[in-house]
Amino acid sequence: MAYLAHTIYPQFVGLIVGSVGWIFTMVTIGLIQWRVWVVDDVSIISSGLAWVGIWRVCFYSHVLVTSERGVLYCQKMDLSDSFVPMEITVAQVLMLVALVLGLLANASTLYGLRNVCFGWDKHSPIRLAFTAGGLLHLLSSLCSLVPLCLNLRAVLTNQNITFPGNFYMPPTPTQQYVGEAIGVGITAAALTVTSGVLFLCYRFPVRTPSRVGCSDGTDNLAYQSQENVE
Incomplete structure (x- = not known):
């Protein structure tokens, strides 16, 4: 079946695209810039900006650390925290599921290409x-x-989050912006869809059976007649 090797060029591209999409998914999970909050009170949040990810909330502060430079102050969010809104809880679960499914998908397609x-x-x-x-x-x-x-949707509707006191975050921001993580995640999803379509579109080439010799046996009869003559 060596003749099949030239038929899987799109699938090689699909493997590369799917691998890049999986890496982007992993990056999306780790980024804190899912939602960018703008706050008026800069007494603690020195830059006036806070980043709300799916696992952490971070901002620069000159107050919470003993340093003259702005240092990133972060607090973790877990599935067990009651204040975590539904969209972040769903993201914590489904993004990990997406990462595992992407890994299995790349392994399966790599096995097929091999x-x-x-x-x-x-x-x-x-x-x-x-x-x-x-x-x-x-x-x-x-x-x-x-x-x-x-x-x-939570960013576009400026939805609030009631953080605990140790987060030093206001419940409602002045403004919200879409963070880079959402853009990276959408790009990862688009790459993953492209890879999936490329593999689902693969079709085996159709080979027509080759004709070897004549099926009516006329060549053998002629050969036999020549032997009888001799």
Whole structure:
């Protein structure tokens, strides 16, 4: 089945795109710039800006640390915290699910590409690997888009969060902006969808059976007649 190797160029691109999308998903989880809050009181939040991620809330402060320079002050948010709003809780769960699904999708598609390149002679494992990988990529992108859209809506509607006192955050910002993390996450979801579609669109080439010799046996009869004459 070496002839199949030239048919998987789009799938090689799909593997690269899916891997980049998975890396972007991981970066999105770690970024704190999901929601950017603008606050009026700069007595503690020195820059007047605070970043609300899905795991941490951070801002620069000259008061909470003994330093002349602005130092980033952060507080963690866990699933068990009652003040965490629904969109952040959903993001904490679904973004991790998306990361796991993306990893499984890349592993499945890599297995399928390996079988094609090494001349695996059975279509079923290859087809199953590509189909499973494509579907897992699509599920991963869906798991990412749901929390991204929920947090985007929260920013556009300027929804508040009642933080505990040790967060030193006001319950309602003066303004909210969409952070870079949401843009990175949407890009990751788009790349993941592209990769999934490329793998689901793979089709095996159709080979026509080659004709070897004549099927009516006329050549053999002629040969036999020549032998009888001799």
